[in-house]
Every structure is written in C-alpha cells, then in structure tokens.
Amino acid sequence: MRHVEAEGLRLFPVGLGTWQFGAREWGYGTTYANEVAPRIVNRSLDLGVNVVDTAELYAFGRSERIVGAALGRRRDETFLATKLLPVLPVDPVVAWRAKGSLRRLGTDRVDLYQLHWPNPIVPAARTAAALRSLLDDGVARHVGVSNYPLDRWQELERALGRPVLANQVRYSLIDRRPERDVLGWAQEHGRIVIAYSPLAQGLLSGHYGPDHLPSGLRARTAPFRPDNLAALLPLLDVLSQVAAAHNATPAQIALAWLIRRPNVVAIPGASSEEQAERNAASADIDLGAAEDEALTQASDAYLESRAQRRSRAGVAGRRLRRVFAGLRS
Ligand SMILES: NC(=O)c1ccc[n+]([C@@H]2O[C@H](COP(=O)([O-])OP(=O)(O)OC[C@H]3O[C@@H](n4cnc5c(N)ncnc54)[C@H](OP(=O)(O)O)[C@@H]3O)[C@@H](O)[C@H]2O)c1
Numbered sequence: 001m002r003h004v005e006a007e008g009l010r011l012f013p014v015g016l017g018t019w020q021f022g023a024r025e026w027g028y029g030t031t032y033a034n035e036v037a038p039r040i041v042n043r044s045l046d047l048g049v050n051v052v053d054t055a056e057l058y059a060f061g062r063s064e065r066i067v068g069a070a071l072g073r074r075r076d077e078t079f080l081a082t083k084l085l086p087v088l089p090v091d092p093v094v095a096w097r098a099k100g101s102l103r104r105l106g107t108d109r110v111d112l113y114q115l116h117w118p119n120p121i122v123p124a125a126r127t128a129a130a131l132r133s134l135l136d137d138g139v140a141r142h143v144g145v146s147n148y149p150l151d152r153w154q155e156l157e158r159a160l161g162r163p164v165l166a167n168q169v170r171y172s173l174i175d176r177r178p179e180r181d182v183l184g185w186a187q188e189h190g191r192i193v194i195a196y197s198p199l200a201q202g203l204l205s206g207h208y209g210p211d212h213l214p215s216g217l218r219a220r221t222a223p224f225r226p227d228n229l230a231a232l233l234p235l236l237d238v239l240s241q242v243a244a245a246h247n248a249t250p251a252q253i254a255l256a257w258l259i260r261r262p263n264v265v266a267i268p269g270a271s272s273e274e275q276a277e278r279n280a281a282s283a284d285i286d287l288g289a290a291e292d293e294a295l296t297q298a299s300d301a302y303l304e305s306r307a308q309r310r311s312r313a314g315v316a317g318r319r320l321r322r323v324f325a326g327l328r329s
Contacts, residue, residue: 022058036273051079054082056100079112082113113131169182171198241294
C-alpha cells in the first residue's frame with residue numbers, strides 16, 4: 001500500500017469522513033451518533049487510518065464534538081482536519097471560529113484547517129492574513145481549501161506565501177471534474193486532493209435501486225433518480241466483476257480506483273463499523289492497469305450518457321419554454 005506523502009506528512013490513503021455523525025440529513029439516528037460513530041473512529045485508527053475529516057457545519061458542531069470525544073487520548077494518532085464555514089473569512093472571525101472548533105474537538109490545534117467553500121466577496125489577501133495568524137499561533141499545522149477551482153486555490157496560495165496543502169473536492173467514478181486541472185496541479189506541486197463523496201454517497205456500493213432507496217436526504221438528489229440508477233448499471237457491473245476478482249466489494253473497488261491516483265486521499269463516511277473496516281482495507285487492494293482501465297472506461301461511458309441525458313433535458317426545456325412563450329403572445 002502506498003501512503004500519500006506531502007510537506008513531510010505520511011497519510012493513509014483512505015481517511016474517515018464524519019459528516020454523518022449526528023447530522024439529521026443522513027437519518028442514522030441517535031444510537032449511531034452516540035455509540036456507533038465513536039466505534040467507527042476508534043476502529044478506523046486501529047486499522048491505520050489517520051486522516052479524520054469534520055467541519056464546524058456538520059450537525060452544527062456535533063460532529064466535531066463526537067470526533068473529539070471519540071479520539072480522546074488518541075488525538076496524536078490522527079491527522080485531524082476540520083473546516084470553517086466561510087461566511088466572513090477574515091480576522092478576527094477566523095480566529096474565533098477556529099477556537100470554537102478546537103474547543104469542540106478537545107484539542108489545542110488542528111492538523112488541517114480548511115475553508116469549506118470559496119467566498120466570492122472577501123479578497124484572498126484578507127483570508128490569507130487570517131490563515132497566516134492561525135499557522136503562526138500554532139492553531140493549525142496546515143491550511144487547506146475545499147470546493148475551490150484551481151485558479152482560486154493558486155491565488156490563495158500566492159497571497160499566503162506558503163503552501164495551501166489540500167483541496168477537498170467531490171471526486172469519484174461518477175464525478176471526475178478534479179481531473180480537469182486540480183488533480184494534475186496537486187500532483188505536480190506536492191499538494192493533496194482530498195476526495196469527498198468517494199462512494200457517491202453510497203451509490204457505488206450497488207446496494208441501491210429504484211425500489212430500494214437509501215436513508216436521508218440523499219434519496220432525493222439527482223444521482224438517486226431512477227434514470228440515473230438505470231444508467232449506472234453497466235458501471236456497477238464492472239465494479240462487481242473487479243470486486244469478485246479481489247474478493248472485495250464494489251465499494252472497496254471504487255475507493256481502490258480513486259487512491260490509485262497519486263496524491264489522492266479518499267474520505268468515505270461510514271454507517272457502520274464494518275463499513276469503516278472495509279473502507280480501510282480497500283487501501284490494500286492492488287488494482288491492475290487493465291482493471292483500472294476497465295473502470296475508467298465504464299466511468300467515461302456513464303458520464304457520457306449523463307451528459308447526453310442532460311442535453312436532451314435542456315433541448316426539451318427550451319422547446320417547452322418556446323411553447324409557453326407562443327401561448328403568451
Ligand atoms: N467539503 C465538502 O463540501 C464535503 C461535502 C460532502 C462530504 N464531505 C466529506 O466527505 C465525507 C464523505 O462523503 P459523503 O459522506 O458525502 O459520501 P460517501 O463517503 O461517498 O458515502 C458515505 C456513505 O456510503 C455508504 N458506505 C460507506 N462505506 C461503505 C461500504 N464499505 N460499503 C457500502 N456502503 C458504504 C454509507 O451509507 P449507507 O450505508 O447508508 O448506504 C455511508 O454513509 C463526509 O463524511 C464529509 O466528511 C465534504
């Protein structure tokens with residue numbers, strides 16, 4: 001297994017996402033938040049996982065609290081990452097918000113402090129000044145961004161005058177936008193791409209279909225619509241075939257495909273301890289070049305079919321608008 005190395009760090013390529021911890025939108029309930037989530041954290045650490053990702057936004061701070069309590073004395077085994085809701089990412093707001101995160105996490109510093117999204121109004125220089133203070137004060141060991149286009153990542157880095165270590169972006173077999181430019185730049189410059197929703201929120205497990213939708217709000221999102229679920233079948237088929245060859249599950253293969261890309265750390269969430277175990281174990285799956293190619297081609301075909309459906313929907317929408325415009329005139 002290959003670790004991800006950057007800026008002197010050595011990270012396990014599969015981390016743990018914790019949006020699920022206490023967040024109502026996932027619909028996992030109280031026992032999950034109080035009992036299962038702490039076990040997921042500890043089991044993941046037992047298996048070598050070190051990146052644990054949370055955010056002040058998740059369950060309005062509850063995810064940070066659950067993570068902090070679960071880590072307890074194991075804090076130093078973790079590369080602990082959290083995120084700022086960047087409503088006003090300037091000093092002294094950033095310092096105040098970061099202190100809130102530290103308090104909830106029960107620690108005196110985080111390893112990675114990320115801006116959850118770009119703020120379109122605040123100049124990069126102002127945000128960079130606030131982040132520089134966090135680094136200088138030892139509140140954050142590294143800073144990062146999330147959902148940043150490449151040009152804004154580079155702009156912030158220039159303004160900071162130091163590395164902005166990572167960009168956390170949606171990246172999976174059904175969303176490959178980071179490959180357009182963010183990933184290549186990260187690989188070339190020793191930065192990290194943290195892949196969120198690496199299992200497309202459970203879609204790539206192959207567990208779901210039109211008659212069996214998942215818990216929580218995700219069931220109402222576009223990827224879980226019947227036409228999308230049908231279009232996904234060929235990709236799920238290839239995932240299953242490769243999984244069978246490795247005595248693994250489709251979800252594990254989806255993760256193994258992602259982390260085969262240099263400088264990528266995937267951070268799947270988990271609804272059970274068993275899933276967390278499987279996710280950590282996917283780091284040991286060594287996909288061959290032909291398997292990688294088959295998965296990439298199946299992903300290309302899915303993305304192509306989705307683009308065609310979107311474009312047909314666009315044409316139909318334009319026709320409908322013309323009909324309504326005709327009726328009005
Ligand atoms: N920066 C951002 O804007 C942003 C946005 C979204 C997420 N994130 C971060 O990324 C993390 C992961 O993304 P995500 O939670 O959206 O999606 P994800 O990791 O793609 O999907 C997680 C879900 O997949 C299912 N699953 C996990 N492991 C599995 C396995 N081994 N086999 C079968 N099913 C499995 C579980 O749901 P079921 O068992 O219920 O199906 C689990 O809750 C989050 O927790 C969060 O930390 C960041």
